[in-house]
Amino acid sequence: MQRKLSLSLLALSALALTACATPDAGKPPMTMGGRMAVASLTPTQGNQVRGLVMFHAMDGHLMVHAKLSGLKPNGEHGFHVHENGSCASTDGSSAGGHFNPDGQPHGPQQTAHHAGDLPALKADAEGAVDQKFMLMGPTLGQGAGNLIGRAVIVHAQADDYATQPTGNSGARIACGVIAGH
Template identity: 35%
Template sequence: MTLRNILLGAALATASTAALAEGHMQTAATAEVQGKGEIAGSVMLNTSASGRTLVKIDVTGVPAGTHGVHLHETGDCSADDFKSAGGHIAGDHQHGVLVEGGPHPGDMPNMVVGDDGVLKAEVFLDLLDIDTMIKDEDGAAFVIHADPDDYQSQPSGAAGDRIACGTFEAS
């Protein structure tokens, strides 16, 4: 990570925190994340004044390395392998930013976790509609995968096993 990226991330975090404090965004959905081993934390979705969704991730106990993270179509993390969360929130899109017709509304960049096991990030999603894709009749889920997303393999980026999951409740 370059100094520029660190400073940009800090500036975005400060701006988004200030915007929340001033009422420019409202919390739309929160998921408590649990996973294999000691993985635990939360994910918060907010709708910004620009209409973009801000995803704030704060999870600990994640194995060091690069992990694919996605929003999945069903708010159910009951299966041991978390496959009860279904596939990605896809809309009418293909998976991945490297594919014509992509990305899925729930596709996010890979997340790099250090030896401390902390996954803390903020991501803006332009295609995600919280009311119709997260708060629909079966809810939605946040999933951390064991491996990085290759941003092109269909339907899920070859990101490997699901190692953590958190549910967003249906409205």
């Protein structure tokens, strides 16, 4: 049963990662061929957030596609890669702090920031997210910025991108470990 579940997750991940590289109408296709990774997010105790976060290394950056449900409708949520690849605790604390191999302050993408600081997730009226963005710096499987084996965390509140070192984004409501393919 475990093997069937793993193979199903792998197939779903591959399909989802293909969607990551599908160009939007009117835009040229993106170059394929880089490493891929996925995190299957499950809720922490008392929460309902579930989904996938797909990573695709291409052309010197990472494309990220977050597809989640169970969020606060029309809410904004902090979203980070954390240092430990563990979601064993009921509150997500086993994931540790934000992934920060370069010792940078917490902040938004356009300034100095942790390698694990990601753009906010913005849920629709049904509490779902289908969001894509690009990261510069983090990698899949190489160097100090390697995200594989770390945890992705969704937080209950918006990230203020100012409070150090966390962004004051509240409780951890979903967690998933990034697995490479």
